[in-house]
Amino acid sequence: xxxxxxxxxxxxxxxxxxxxxxxxxxxxxxxxxxxxxxxxxxxxxxxxxxxxxxxxxxxxxxxxxxxxxxxxxxxxxxxxxxxxxxxxxxxxxxxxxxxxxxxxxxxxxxxxxxxxxxxxxxxxxxxxxxxxxxxxxxxxxxxxxxxxxxxxxxxxxxxxxxx
Numbered sequence: 001x002x003x004x005x006x007x008x009x010x011x012x013x014x015x016x017x018x019x020x021x022x023x024x025x026x027x028x029x030x031x032x033x034x035x036x037x038x039x040x041x042x043x044x045x046x047x048x049x050x051x052x053x054x055x056x057x058x059x060x061x062x063x064x065x066x067x068x069x070x071x072x073x074x075x076x077x078x079x080x081x082x083x084x085x086x087x088x089x090x091x092x093x094x095x096x097x098x099x100x101x102x103x104x105x106x107x108x109x110x111x112x113x114x115x116x117x118x119x120x121x122x123x124x125x126x127x128x129x130x131x132x133x134x135x136x137x138x139x140x141x142x143x144x145x146x147x148x149x150x151x152x153x154x155x156x157x158x159x160x161x162x163x
Contacts, residue, residue, distance in 0.1 A: 055154055062147035066140045073136020077129055084125045088118065 095114050099107045 051154065051158060055151065058150065059147060062143055066143045069136065069140040069143065073133060073139070076132050076136065080129060080132060081125075084121075088121070091118070 091114070095110060099110065
């Protein structure tokens with residue numbers, strides 16, 4: 001019996017090496033979980049089941065809305081990229097058509113100016129496309145954030161003790 005008292009006493013002492021004892025683990029993890037389990041057991045099952053189904057339906061609706069917003073954002077980016085590419089090709093074609101009858105120096109100057117303008121336009125286009133993509137992602141994330149907030153509120157209401 002003396003041995004069991006020693007082992008019980010040793011299990012309750014805080015660890016000197018930073019390694020948690022079984023009592024520390026029980027104190028930190030098991031007791032809070034038992035309290036949550038007790039609250040969950042006191043939930044009315046019919047109401048909880050209905051709430052879970054409704055919650056799943058709302059999650060699915062939010063997911064569909066997020067997918068729709070993401071798809072619309074992707075469509076906007078692709079459409080804008082196509083417009084930008086078409087515009088660039090038309091500009092290059094116009095410049096190339098005007099070159100054949102001109103002085104070579106003038107032609108190189110036009111190509112140089114066109115190259116600089118194209119580079120600046122490419123930077124502006126990249127900035128615009130990143131803004132469109134960022135807005136699309138922000139809109140989709142707002143839907144997710146709102147649904148998470150609603151889920152937290154619903155769970156909090158379910159876990160409140162009945163009066």
